[in-house]
Amino acid sequence: MDVVHQNISSNMPGMIHELAQSLLIIHAYVRGSLERIKNNNLTVEQLRSLFIKVKEQLELMFKLLTAWCS
16 A cells, blocks of 8 residues: 555545534525525525535545545
């Protein structure tokens, strides 16, 4: 096994945890927003805020994956 694969394997539990955290955050934001849409209780600004938060979590996930694979 080469150094890159050893590094990824040894960090796998941490990687999974970090990615799962971001996915849980995204899921919660989306679930809450869908409920508010269903109740006709979501403004455009709140939806914009949701997209910004989801984008931030996706950027974090990308940075983590990039760092772990380099």
